[in-house]
Each structure stands twice: as structure tokens, then as C-alpha cells.
Amino acid sequence: EVQLVESGGGLVQPGGSLRLSCEASGFTCSDHYMDWVRQAPGKGLEWVARSRNKANSYTTEYAASVKGRFTISRDNSKNFLYLQMNSLTTEDTAVYYCARVRDSDGWFPFDYWGQGTLVTVSS
Amino acid sequence: DIQMTQSPSTLSASVGDRVTITCRASQSINNYLAWYQQKPGKAPKLLIYQASSLQSGVPSRFSGSGSGTGFTLTISNLQPDDFATYYCQQYNSYSLTFGGGTKVEIK
Numbered sequence: 001e002v003q004l005v006e007s008g009g010g011l012v013q014p015g016g017s018l019r020l021s022c023e024a025s026g027f028t029c030s031d032h033y034m035d036w037v038r039q040a041p042g043k044g045l046e047w048v049a050r051s052r053n054k055a056n057s058y059t060t061e062y063a064a065s066v067k068g069r070f071t072i073s074r075d076n077s078k079n080f081l082y083l084q085m086n087s088l089t090t091e092d093t094a095v096y097y098c099a100r101v102r103d104s105d106g107w108f109p110f111d112y113w114g115q116g117t118l119v120t121v122s123s
Numbered sequence: 124d125i126q127m128t129q130s131p132s133t134l135s136a137s138v139g140d141r142v143t144i145t146c147r148a149s150q151s152i153n154n155y156l157a158w159y160q161q162k163p164g165k166a167p168k169l170l171i172y173q174a175s176s177l178q179s180g181v182p183s184r185f186s187g188s189g190s191g192t193g194f195t196l197t198i199s200n201l202q203p204d205d206f207a208t209y210y211c212q213q214y215n216s217y218s219l220t221f222g223g224g225t226k227v228e229i230k
Contacts, residue, residue: 107214108214109159109172110157111178
């Protein structure tokens with residue numbers, strides 16, 4: 001059974017940093033593109049970052065709103081996906097979801113999502 | 124970035140109704156369009172991909188159509204479990220973008 005479990009969310013002050021983790025199980029993580037998607041309280045979904053699969057050298061993409069502040073990475077030996085978030089602002093307050101791209105190339109949407117982890121940026 | 128515009132933002136319907144949600148892209152996205160259902164406090168669930176392909180395990184009352192810039196999600200014979208918020212998403216180009224959502228409420 002495919003499972004994605006996020007952790008690492010919490011309360012952080014503006015300007016601070018936080019690292020989110022996503023533990024994947026039930027599939028070979030390195031075969032899939034893996035992304036982070038966020039949702040501010042009461043708002044819609046916003047794509048944050050992508051890590052392509054091993055066949056595509058784990059290259060990355062970022063939303064303009066987080067580029068230069070957030071870094072997506074993997075530890076494929078442990079089936080973990082990470083999101084390092086620096087220089088956080090109140091605009092980054094959201095539930096962060098880890099999501100798997102449906103097939104082994106990027107031209108598919110997300111077929112599995114984690115339960116989400118809440119990041120609150122506030123003084 | 125490609126803008127995705129959903130309409131309506133809210134829709135009131137009754138069990139058994141047929142409902143249609145529209146999603147328009149600011150430029151052609153070929154058929155790289157997905158639809159998700161989200162319930163409060165839960166992660167989104169994939170319903171439709173490649174504009175009209177039904178994800179495994181999703182009831183056949185859900186269907187998608189369209190191409191280029193205009194797409195629709197249709198729910199025939201609306202069931203109590205279908206009252207939720209629906210999002211479209213384009214995955215044709217970066218940044219990947221979602222529509223603003225359509226909340227389907229009980230009339």
C-alpha cells in the first residue's frame with residue numbers, strides 16, 4: 001500500500017527556518033517524481049516544488065514564490081523527501097502536502113498525497 | 124504562469140442532480156488537466172487525469188472532457204459523498220497551477 005507521511009511542521013517566527021520530511025512507503029520512491037503542494041488556511045492549492053526521478057537525475061523545479069528560499073531534496077536510501085524552508089514569512093503559513101506523481105514521467109498529476117503537516121509562521 | 128479559472132466558485136445541488144464544473148486555462152495545456160476532490164481536513168483525491176481518463180477506483184458517475192483551454196468535470200447522479208470542493212490542475216508546464224476551487228454544497 002502506498003503511503004506518504006509528512007512531519008516537521010510547527011510554529012516558527014518570521015525569518016526562521018523549518019525542514020519538512022515525507023516518508024514514503026509501498027513503492028520505489030526513486031522511480032517517481034515527488035512534489036510539495038501547500039494550502040493556506042481556507043484557501044486553494046498551490047504547487048511548491050518538484051524533485052524529478054532517478055531517470056531524470058533528481059533535478060528540481062520551484063514555484064516563483066519560494067525559489068531561492070526553499071530546497072527540495074531526497075534520501076532515496078531511506079525513502080524520504082524533504083523540504084528545507086528558509087526566510088519564512090507569514091505568507092508561507094499553510095498545510096504542506098507531499099505528493100507522488102502518478103507515473104514515472106512528469107506528464108501526470110498526483111495520485112497519492114500525504115495527510116499534510118501544518119506550518120504556522122507567526123511572531 | 125498559466126492561470127486556471129474555475130466556475131462557479133460555489134454550486135448548490137441536490138442528491139441525484141447532474142452537475143458540471145468548468146475550468147479554463149489562460150493558454151493551451153493540451154490535455155494535461157486533472158480534477159481532484161477535497162473534503163475538509165483531508166488531502167485532495169485524484170478523480171480524472173489527461174482531461175478525461177478516470178483514475179482507478181473512482182466511480183463512473185465522474186467524467187471529464189475538453190481540450191486546449193476549456194475543460195469540464197461532470198458528476199452525474201450526485202451522491203451524498205460527493206459534496207466537497209473540486210479543483211482542476213494543469214501539469215503542462217511550470218509552475219504547475221490549480222484552479223481556485225468549486226465547492227459543491229447541498230441545496
